Amino acid sequence: xxxxxxxxxxxxxxGGSLRLSCTASGxxxxxxxxxxxRQAPGKxxxxxxxxxxxxxPTYYADSVKGRFTISRDNAKNTVYLQMNSLKPEDTAVxxxxxxxxxxxxxxxxxxxxxxxxxxxxxx
Numbered sequence: 001x002x003x004x005x006x007x008x009x010x011x012x013x014x015g016g017s018l019r020l021s022c023t024a025s026g027x028x029x030x031x032x033x034x035x036x037x038r039q040a041p042g043k044x045x046x047x048x049x050x051x052x053x054x055x056x057p058t059y060y061a062d063s064v065k066g067r068f069t070i071s072r073d074n075a076k077n078t079v080y081l082q083m084n085s086l087k088p089e090d091t092a093v094x095x096x097x098x099x100x101x102x103x104x105x106x107x108x109x110x111x112x113x114x115x116x117x118x119x120x121x122x123x
Contacts, residue, residue, distance in 0.1 A: 002026040002112045004096050009117030012086055014122070020081040022096030022114055022121075033103040034072060034079040035110055038092035045095070049081060050103035059103055064090075086121045093118050 008020040022034070035050035048069035050059045058070050069082040079096055094117050097110035104110070 002060045003097070004098060004112055004114035006117040007102055008094050008096065009033045009094060009119045010048075011120045011122065014121055014123050015084050016088060017082070017084045018086065018119060020094055020096075020119070022081075024098060026080075027097075027112070028086075029077040029097065030074040032098040032100055034070075035097045035099065035103060035105075036070060036081045036094060037097060037107055038090075038094045039116075040092040042098070043092075045107050047105040047107070048070065048094070050105065051079065051088045052103050057103070058114060060104060061105070086119075088121045088123045091119060091121050 004022055004123055006022045012018055015109045030053055033052050036048040037045050038048050039045040047061050048064055063100045067085045074080040096114045098112040099110045
């Protein structure tokens with residue numbers, strides 16, 4: 001049974017930083033591209049970042065480019081999202097997702113999802 005467990009969310013002031021983690025089990029982690037998505041209240045789930053199984057290449061939504069960094073440690077079955085210079089509009093539930101093929105920016109192309117972690121950025 002595949003499980004993706006996110007952690008690291010919380011409340012932070014604008015301009016602050018958080019690092020999210022997502023640890024996978026029940027799959028061969030190094031065979032999967034990983035993605036981060038987010039969903040704010042009343043909005044659709046949107047792409048944030050993705051990373052290939054081999055750590056390169058990486059992809060980012062324009063809204064987070066230059067502020068967020070996705071990385072992974074295949075030895076720990078974990079993908080990270082370092083979020084700097086956070087803005088109130090980054091407030092959302094953040095989800096990690098796994099895809100057997102190449103990274104993608106479409107949620108429907110990912111096969112496995114975590115339960116999400118809340119990130120709240122106060123102004």
